[in-house]
Amino acid sequence: MTAGASGVRAHARITAAADGRGGTALPELAGSGPLALRRTGCDGPEAHVTLVGAMSAPLGGDRLALTADLGPGAALRLTSAAATLALPGRCGTAARYDVRLTLADGAALRWLPEPLVSVRGSELAVSTRAELAASARLLLREELVLGRAGEASGLLGSRLTVVREGRPLLDQEVCFGPGAPAGWDGPAGLAGHRAVGQLLVVDPAFAQRPPAARELGEHVVAAPLAGPALLVTAVAPDALRLRALLDEAAGHYAWSAACGTT
Amino acid sequence: MTDRTTSPAPAPSPAAGPATLLVLADGRFPAGGHAHSGGAEAAVKAGRIRDAAGLEEFCRGRLHTAGLVAAALAAAAALGLDPAELDAAADARTPVPALRTASRKLGRQLLRAARAVWPAPGLDALAAAFPRGAHQPVVLGLTARAAGLGPRDAAYAALYESVGGPATATVRLLGLDPFEATAVLARLAPALDDLAGRATAAAHRARDEGAGVLPAASAPLLDIAAHQHAQWPVRLFAS
Numbered sequence: 001m002t003a004g005a006s007g008v009r010a011h012a013r014i015t016a017a018a019d020g021r022g023g024t025a026l027p028e029l030a031g032s033g034p035l036a037l038r039r040t041g042c043d044g045p046e047a048h049v050t051l052v053g054a055m056s057a058p059l060g061g062d063r064l065a066l067t068a069d070l071g072p073g074a075a076l077r078l079t080s081a082a083a084t085l086a087l088p089g090r091c092g093t094a095a096r097y098d099v100r101l102t103l104a105d106g107a108a109l110r111w112l113p114e115p116l117v118s119v120r121g122s123e124l125a126v127s128t129r130a131e132l133a134a135s136a137r138l139l140l141r142e143e144l145v146l147g148r149a150g151e152a153s154g155l156l157g158s159r160l161t162v163v164r165e166g167r168p169l170l171d172q173e174v175c176f177g178p179g180a181p182a183g184w185d186g187p188a189g190l191a192g193h194r195a196v197g198q199l200l201v202v203d204p205a206f207a208q209r210p211p212a213a214r215e216l217g218e219h220v221v222a223a224p225l226a227g228p229a230l231l232v233t234a235v236a237p238d239a240l241r242l243r244a245l246l247d248e249a250a251g252h253y254a255w256s257a258a259c260g261t262t
Numbered sequence: 263m264t265d266r267t268t269s270p271a272p273a274p275s276p277a278a279g280p281a282t283l284l285v286l287a288d289g290r291f292p293a294g295g296h297a298h299s300g301g302a303e304a305a306v307k308a309g310r311i312r313d314a315a316g317l318e319e320f321c322r323g324r325l326h327t328a329g330l331v332a333a334a335l336a337a338a339a340a341l342g343l344d345p346a347e348l349d350a351a352a353d354a355r356t357p358v359p360a361l362r363t364a365s366r367k368l369g370r371q372l373l374r375a376a377r378a379v380w381p382a383p384g385l386d387a388l389a390a391a392f393p394r395g396a397h398q399p400v401v402l403g404l405t406a407r408a409a410g411l412g413p414r415d416a417a418y419a420a421l422y423e424s425v426g427g428p429a430t431a432t433v434r435l436l437g438l439d440p441f442e443a444t445a446v447l448a449r450l451a452p453a454l455d456d457l458a459g460r461a462t463a464a465a466h467r468a469r470d471e472g473a474g475v476l477p478a479a480s481a482p483l484l485d486i487a488a489h490q491h492a493q494w495p496v497r498l499f500a501s
Contacts, residue, residue, distance in 0.1 A: 159478060161474070161478070162354075163474075167350055168350055168351055168353070168354035168473075168474060169354055170354050170357060171351065171354040171355050171474070171478040172355065172357065172478050172480040173477070173478040173479050173480060174479070174480055174481075174482065175479070181326035181327075181479070182322040182323070182325075182326060182453065183319055183320070183321075183322030183323025183324070183325070183326055183327075184323065184326075186316075186319030186320060186322060186323045187305045187310035187311050187316055187319055187320040187323065188301065188305065188319070188320045188321075188322075188323030188324045188327070188481050188483070188484050189323040189481060189483065190482070190483060191310050191483055193483070196482050198482075213358070213359045213360065213489055215489060215490055215493065219483070219486055220486070221358070221485065221486045221489040221490070223357050223358045223359060223485070223489060224359060225353075225354075225357055226353035226354070226356075226362060231357045233357070233482050233485055233486055234482075234486075235482055235483055235486065
């Protein structure tokens with residue numbers, strides 16, 4: 001980690017590998033600055049790691065990165081201990097948070113962070129890129145919350161790119177808050193909702209049993225992508241309601257560690 | 263600065279002038295677009311569009327998301343990028359099956375008209391490679407190319423279509439005064455100009471760096487509503 005006039009630069013790294021005894025080893029678990037990592041247990045083949053916020057971040061100007069590299073057959077559940085608050089910085093520039101996930105054949109990652117809350121006056125660009133081998137599985141949750149309770153939002157952008165076998169599976173970018181492209185909160189945008197989230201399930205088993213597109217609630221839809229994957233998209237009035245919707249969706253579509261192979 | 267993104271290699275200069283673009287972008291071009299509301303029917307039903315102001319906000323949101331993405335894909339196709347790579351990029355940017363189906367159907371209809379209007383080997387090859395239809399913006403870009411138009415023209419056609427459809431549909435759905443609906447489109451013109459430039463710049467960048475760098479702006483509520491709309495037993499518009 002380095003800190004300068006332009007903000008904090010920190011890069012946390014996780015490498016997970018099958019340990020040959022049915023479990024997953026973590027040859028590298030290196031936190032950095034505000035991104036501290038703790039091994040928090042395991043469940044059968046799956047290692048558990050929690051991202052612990054060691055200080056307030058991201059602030060304006062910060063550049064944070066998280067890399068998780070899963071070798072063949074490795075299984076990892078990666079969570080965070082608390083919501084991430086995007087806060088305004090002193091230098092008035094945007095913060096960046098880059099997440100890079102690489103999954104080899106047979107690897108399974110559940111990336112289930114707590115919500116990202118955009119605080120008034122903050123500016124954060126998140127980029128998540130996952131690259132999967134053919135038989136890798138990914139469960140990914142993203143929750144974006146515009147402002148703390150009763151507070152106006154900052155500017156929050158997030159791009160999610162998933163590439164499978166070198167081909168794009170999902171590429172989506174959203175941008176909300178003051179300064180976002182016009183119409184973000186209008187009738188084609190969020191229409192007043194303050195929480196938006198996604199649950200992505202990539203599972204090669206879907207190739208044989210493709211899930212149907214389904215409405216799970218008034219503003220929640222589960223949609224099969226053009227590939228063995230399902231994307232649940234939800235908008236909600238607040239973070240609590242959003243989590244309830246995504247938890248319910250996870251109950252339908254996500255795998256759990258106990259039944260690691262589908 | 264040797265920045266490849268700002269100084270792209272010169273494209274073959276478009277042979278066709280503005281009149282050809284008028285033919286392509288005309289709402290009466292027989293490509294089936296009139297049957298689609300671009301999400302406006304669902305937004306009207308949900309009470310999110312009630313008047314001209316609501317239509318304008320809806321159109322601005324759509325322009326900066328689906329409109330920009332379609333424009334960049336069309337510009338890239340007009341520039342000569344691999345249609346298969348662009349079609350895969352369109353799939354990845356269209357998570358809802360109802361919208362993927364609508365886009366491919368519109369692509370098929372447009373290609374049929376385009377091959378009659380501007381016959382070209384590139385269009386024949388596209389039809390052979392995608393018997394079930396390529397995504398509409400990809401077909402639109404190749405159609406522009408066949409017509410002798412350039413990437414910026416293709417971007418304009420895509421952007422205009424992304425708001426022209428909802429505006430026309432809202433006149434029918436709400437009984438909105440056509441003068442007011444057209445005034446909305448006129449007020450959006452500067453945004454179209456801006457986005458056409460950005461889409462064209464993105465297409466040039468994609469030629470050097472691959473289709474992955476094309477815009478991917480999405481609107482979660484439009485996606486959710488598009489799936490719900492496709493389930494309605496009775497509807498005026500196909501999407």
